[in-house]
Amino acid sequence: MMIQPFLCAAILAGVWHWTLLPAAGAVLGAFLLREPLVVMGRQRLVWTTPHEETGAARRWLGGLLGGLAASGGLLAMRWPWPLLALFGGLAMALTALAVVLTVKNRQRSWWLQVLSAAGLSASCFAAALSALGTIPDWCWWVWLVSTMHALAGILVVHARLEARIAAKTKKATPPRFRLPAAAAAAMLLTAAIACALLERAILAAALALSATVHAWGIWTLSTAKSMATPLMKVGLRAMTLSIVVSILMVAGLWREA
Numbered sequence: 625m626m627i628q629p630f631l632c633a634a635i636l637a638g639v640w641h642w643t644l645l646p647a648a649g650a651v652l653g654a655f656l657l658r659e660p661l662v663v664m665g666r667q668r669l670v671w672t673t674p675h676e677e678t679g680a681a682r683r684w685l686g687g688l689l690g691g692l693a694a695s696g697g698l699l700a701m702r703w704p705w706p707l708l709a710l711f712g713g714l715a716m717a718l719t720a721l722a723v724v725l726t727v728k729n730r731q732r733s734w735w736l737q738v739l740s741a742a743g744l745s746a747s748c749f750a751a752a753l754s755a756l757g758t759i760p761d762w763c764w765w766v767w768l769v770s771t772m773h774a775l776a777g778i779l780v781v782h783a784r785l786e787a788r789i790a791a792k793t794k795k796a797t798p799p800r801f802r803l804p805a806a807a808a809a810a811m812l813l814t815a816a817i818a819c820a821l822l823e824r825a826i827l828a829a830a831l832a833l834s835a836t837v838h839a840w841g842i843w844t845l846s847t848a849k850s851m852a853t854p855l856m857k858v859g860l861r862a863m864t865l866s867i868v869v870s871i872l873m874v875a876g877l878w879r880e881a
Contacts, residue, residue, distance in 0.1 A: 626655055626744040628870045629770045633748035633763055635874055637755035643702040647754040650695035651747045653688050654715045658722050660685040665727040703753050711749065718743045734782050734801070741774035762880045769815075769830060769873050776812055776838045777862055779805035784858065787845045802842060809839040819876075826876030830869045837865050 630651060634644060660681035667678045700708055718740065725736055748766040752759050783801040790799075812835035819828035844850035 625741050625770070625774050625866075626651060626747050628866060629745045629748035629766055630751045632766050632770075632870050632874050633751035634755060636762060636766070636877055637752055639755045641702065641755050643699055643754040644751060646695040646698040647750040650692060650699065651750050653692045653695065654719060655744070657685070657688050657692070658719050658726070660688065661719070661723045662726045665723055669727060699754070702757060707753065707759075711746070714743070714746075734778065737778045738775055741778060742771045745770035745774060760880075762877045765827070765877055766873065769827070769869070772808075772812055772815060772831070773834045773866065773869050776805065776808035776834060777866075779808050780838050780841045781858075781862075783842060783845060788851055791851050802845065805838070805842050809835045809842065812838070824876055826872055828876075830872035830876060833872065834865065834869050 630648065663675075663677050663681035664685065667675055667681075696708065696712065722731070722736065722740060725731055725733060730736070745767050748763050748770065749759055752763040779801055783799065783805045786799055786801050812831050816828045816831035816835060819825075819831060841850075
């Protein structure tokens with residue numbers, strides 16, 4: 625969800641600029657920052673005795689903050705300062721929210737994951753700004769398609785986990801996530817039809833593929849064979865789908881870039 629939009633935007637930009645490297649470092653550093661912060665937050669608010677990993681977390685935090693400061697200084701030479709401040713502030717706000725909820729053991733909240741997906745997909749803006757010095761129209765398509773695809777994937781995963789728990793516990797509880805997951809797949813299909821009407825055939829194919837695979841995943845949740853599929857295999861399928869969707873998305877936006 626973070627690397628693929630960045631790479632897609634870097635490819636579509638078609639121009640190499642050295643600030644792509646600090647941009648990649650800043651995106652990765654902002655993503656990794658939450659881990660040491662979670663450890664330190666738990667040490668302060670949850671754990672009653674000192675833990676060994678707290679010292680390592682402090683060292684990692686210092687290194688990451690130093691790397692982010694260096695990356696920010698280099699990006700300031702290329703990015704407009706208001707956009708640099710905006711993206712930096714939003715990244716820190718999202719990180720703070722994720723840390724607080726993780727410390728409270730609410731990191732699996734679906735809305736947090738959806739919000740994080742939208743934030744991680746915004747890495748495409750970092751690549752575009754570094755390569756071109758601006759955010760072209762096609763970059764918004766990269767963000768939108770990536771976010772919509774991730775949203776459907778997150779909801780389908782929650783629906784699958786919900787179905788697995790119900791199958792193991794034999795409890796006939798009403799499913800919470802199956803309908804929202806189906807709605808997300810329908811949203812992707814609607815977007816695919818809209819792109820087809822706008823004569824964006826390849827982009828429509830990317831959205832339709834995502835919608836079809838996610839709809840099929842929802843349809844098979846009631847089968848014993850699907851429930852027996854290892855989660856690792858499910859994850860590899862999802863990653864493969866994301867790669868194919870990204871390739872189609874780049875192909876569909878290539879002429880515009």
